[in-house]
Amino acid sequence: MSLRSPLGQAKGLGSAKEGLHHWWAQRVTAVALIPLTIWFAFKVAILSMGDYQTVLDCIGSPWSAALIVSLIFAAFYHAALGMQVIYEDYVGHKGARIAAIMGTNLLMFLFGAAAIIAVVRIALGG
Amino acid sequence: MSSNNRPLSPHLDVYRLPLSAMLSIVHRGTGAFLTLGTIVLVWWLMALAGGEEAFMSAQEFMGGFFGRLILFGWSFALFFHLANGIRHLIWDAGYGFEKDEVEKSSFIVLGVSGFLTFLVWIIAFSFGVGA
Ligand code: HEM
Numbered sequence: 001m002s003l004r005s006p007l008g009q010a011k012g013l014g015s016a017k018e019g020l021h022h023w024w025a026q027r028v029t030a031v032a033l034i035p036l037t038i039w040f041a042f043k044v045a046i047l048s049m050g051d052y053q054t055v056l057d058c059i060g061s062p063w064s065a066a067l068i069v070s071l072i073f074a075a076f077y078h079a080a081l082g083m084q085v086i087y088e089d090y091v092g093h094k095g096a097r098i099a100a101i102m103g104t105n106l107l108m109f110l111f112g113a114a115a116i117i118a119v120v121r122i123a124l125g126g
Numbered sequence: 127m128s129s130n131n132r133p134l135s136p137h138l139d140v141y142r143l144p145l146s147a148m149l150s151i152v153h154r155g156t157g158a159f160l161t162l163g164t165i166v167l168v169w170w171l172m173a174l175a176g177g178e179e180a181f182m183s184a185q186e187f188m189g190g191f192f193g194r195l196i197l198f199g200w201s202f203a204l205f206f207h208l209a210n211g212i213r214h215l216i217w218d219a220g221y222g223f224e225k226d227e228v229e230k231s232s233f234i235v236l237g238v239s240g241f242l243t244f245l246v247w248i249i250a251f252s253f254g255v256g257a
Contacts, residue, residue, distance in 0.1 A: 027218065030211050037204060038242075045250040048189075052178045059174060068171075079161040086158060108164075115168045118175040 022081055029078035036071040056122060065123035069116050076112040080105050145232045153210045156203040163200045201246055206239040 047055050083104045091097040173184035187193045213231050216222050
């Protein structure tokens with residue numbers, strides 16, 4: 001005999017209504033990533049044989065640092081959302097699925113934070 | 127065989143996937159691969175922030191055979207996912223979903239991602255003597 005009333009048990013079993021936000025955020029970050037990744041890929045190509053000081057100045061210039069931080073934010077958010085969909089499709093076991101999604105979110109946050117701190121250090125020259 | 131004639135899902139071991147279906151899987155594959163690849167980006171930025179010595183050893187690794195192989199795979203994955211991602215956004219807006227249009231845009235996606243990969247490597251090599 002459960003302590004929850006029949007109504008309480010039935011409530012909230014439908015969709016959590018968060019799907020639209022997830023879907024939309026995936027699209028917004030995708031749109032942002034179009035110019036950001038093209039810009040970054042070609043910038044890195046141009047810098048590929050540059051020496052340390054050249055690369056440092058170029059990555060650390062104010063606009064470039066701001067764009068890279070934006071790129072990192074958009075890419076890691078987009079990647080976390082995308083990986084969640086992949087886990088939801090293939091990981092059948094509920095506990096494993098939640099662990100995979102949480103683990104990915106936390107790792108993406110950590111990597112994103114590390115990358116942004118690195119760019120800020122480069123930009124501030126220390 | 128049973129006598130009912132309801133449609134069957136394709137038997138994957140005897141059925142050749144159409145190009146559009148393969149690209150759909152590759153979009154997912156490149157998405158996961160790029161997610162893994164962010165580790166390289168974080169590592170490279172941290173090396174650059176860590177000073178000349180750390181940066182030069184990172185550059186040396188990326189300039190070697192293994193490093194270039196990773197970069198090549200990463201650049202193609204990125205440009206493919208980018209081109210196909212734009213196609214996804216166009217589909218989301220409600221366009222380009224006729225069978226012949228999907229066929230045609232599959233080739234465009236492959237062409238654009240091949241071209242951008244080629245271009246970025248040409249640029250990388252032609253800026254050989256310092257930027
Ligand atoms: C370059 C610009 C990019 C565009 C235009 C783009 C676009 C998209 C779109 C539209 C989707 C949804 C596909 C669907 O509904 O099945 C998607 C999924 C995904 N993207 Fe991106 N993306 C980009 C960059 C990236 C980057 C840099 C990463 C990784 C760091 C990434 C990782 C993923 C992942 C993991 C998925 C989930 C794949 C799936 O559900 O099958 N994307 N992308």
